[in-house]
Amino acid sequence: MAVTESQVLDVLGRFDLPDGGDLVSRDMVRALVVDGDTVRFVIEAASPQVAQQMEPLRKAAENAVGRIEGVARVSVALTAHGPAAAPKEPPSLKIGGHPKPQQGPMKVAGVKSIIAIGSGKGGVGKSTVSSNLAVALAKQGRRVGLLDADIYGPSQPRMMGINKRPASPDGKTIIPLHSHGVTLMSIGFMLEEDKAVVWRGPMLMGALQQMLGQVQWGELDVLIVDLPPGTGDVQLTLCQKTEISGAIVVSTPQDVALIDARKAIDMFGTLKTPVLGLIENMSTYVCPNCGHEAHLFGHGGVAAEADKMGVPLLGQLPIDLDTRLAGDGGKPIAAGDGAMAEAYGRIAEGLIKGGIA
Numbered sequence: 475m476a477v478t479e480s481q482v483l484d485v486l487g488r489f490d491l492p493d494g495g496d497l498v499s500r501d502m503v504r505a506l507v508v509d510g511d512t513v514r515f516v517i518e519a520a521s522p523q524v525a526q527q528m529e530p531l532r533k534a535a536e537n538a539v540g541r542i543e544g545v546a547r548v549s550v551a552l553t554a555h556g557p558a559a560a561p562k563e564p565p566s567l568k569i570g571g572h573p574k575p576q577q578g579p580m581k582v583a584g585v586k587s588i589i590a591i592g593s594g595k596g597g598v599g600k601s602t603v604s605s606n607l608a609v610a611l612a613k614q615g616r617r618v619g620l621l622d623a624d625i626y627g628p629s630q631p632r633m634m635g636i637n638k639r640p641a642s643p644d645g646k647t648i649i650p651l652h653s654h655g656v657t658l659m660s661i662g663f664m665l666e667e668d669k670a671v672v673w674r675g676p677m678l679m680g681a682l683q684q685m686l687g688q689v690q691w692g693e694l695d696v697l698i699v700d701l702p703p704g705t706g707d708v709q710l711t712l713c714q715k716t717e718i719s720g721a722i723v724v725s726t727p728q729d730v731a732l733i734d735a736r737k738a739i740d741m742f743g744t745l746k747t748p749v750l751g752l753i754e755n756m757s758t759y760v761c762p763n764c765g766h767e768a769h770l771f772g773h774g775g776v777a778a779e780a781d782k783m784g785v786p787l788l789g790q791l792p793i794d795l796d797t798r799l800a801g802d803g804g805k806p807i808a809a810g811d812g813a814m815a816e817a818y819g820r821i822a823e824g825l826i827k828g829g830i831a
């Protein structure tokens with residue numbers, strides 16, 4: 475039987491906190507994603523000091539969720555808001571040290587345009603859209619970079635079919651990797667596997683700025699940044715500290731996803747980051763046998779939302795088994811031919827024509 479989010483929340487709701495309530499009732503469980511037999515979520519503490527004390531609880535929660543029938547892998551990260559006692563280097567971010575966070579918005583040398591891809595909710599296909607859009611833009615002759623800044627679950631190494639540590643010949647600069655015509659860097663390349671990471675605001679800022687500033691991106695027409703889901707520190711840091719062209723928000727047509735997508739759009743608005751548009755993912759399901767079209771997650775929700783918020787709807791992508799298999803196999807569907815590759819091609823073309831990529 476498939477594992478569900480509510481099963482996970484049931485288990486987490488049993489973790490009482492010393493100062494009252496439990497992990498769920500105190501709204502500390504964030505970015506929960508159940509992907510087959512894999513569960514990922516974030517426990518968000520009120521401060522870095524509290525986060526440090528919560529490590530035993532994080533471990534216990536990870537073990538308890540791992541005992542749910544059907545769960546094979548669990549990854550739980552701890553994050554904290556608020557000022558840290560002392561900015562430290564991220565635990566395993568070793569290449570090239572820790573640059574001082576900058577004051578004004580930073581330009582990335584050689585990069586003409588930066589597009590952030592966000593979502594309100596996890597699991598809506600933001601990383602899939604990021605990799606495919608990057609590949610589709612590269613196929614149309616653009617010089618494209620892809621930065622995987624999803625600290626909670628960096629998936630671009632898997633989706634782009636590459637998983638080796640980037641070289642750093644002088645200990646300062648980082649040489650990015652290349653796959654399917656795209657220049658690639660992932661925060662996943664810089665973390666030690668199976669190690670819990672307590673991310674604090676200043677660490678995130680350092681890690682992001684390191685990946686933007688120390689990676690030898692070369693001359694790029696566009697750099698796609700795959701953000702973590704939600705509206706947290708990474709989004710804030712990127713939008714406030716870097717000159718970015720705008721953000722694209724990915725959502726499924728479900729009401730719950732749309733509510734969160736609206737929050738993401740509001741956040742970009744508050745940060746004065748232009749929202750370039752919405753992409754509806756998993757919009758319909760077309761039966762491969764009989765051709766019947768079903769709207770599993772509702773119909774027309776994202777188009778209506780885009781209309782209401784006054785932002786363009788950049789594309790609608792159906793549920794497609796081959797898209798998932800291609801992503802899991804490290805060769806994004808946009809790298810081949812066929813209807814899905816064409817759909818991504820049309821979105822890429824729109825961005826190029828709009829002068830954004």
Ligand SMILES: Nc1ncnc2c1ncn2[C@@H]1O[C@H](COP(=O)(O)OP(=O)(O)OP(=O)(O)O)[C@@H](O)[C@H]1O
Pocket residue numbers: 507509593595596597598599600601602603624627629702703755756791792793794795797798799801802
């Ligand atoms: N259009 C689609 N059709 C079928 N499967 C899809 C589609 N888009 C994404 N998926 C699959 O859904 C799962 C979640 O997608 P993905 O990891 O891209 O989402 P995400 O929003 O980036 O999630 P996270 O927040 O965990 O990073 C993956 O297994 C992916 O292959």
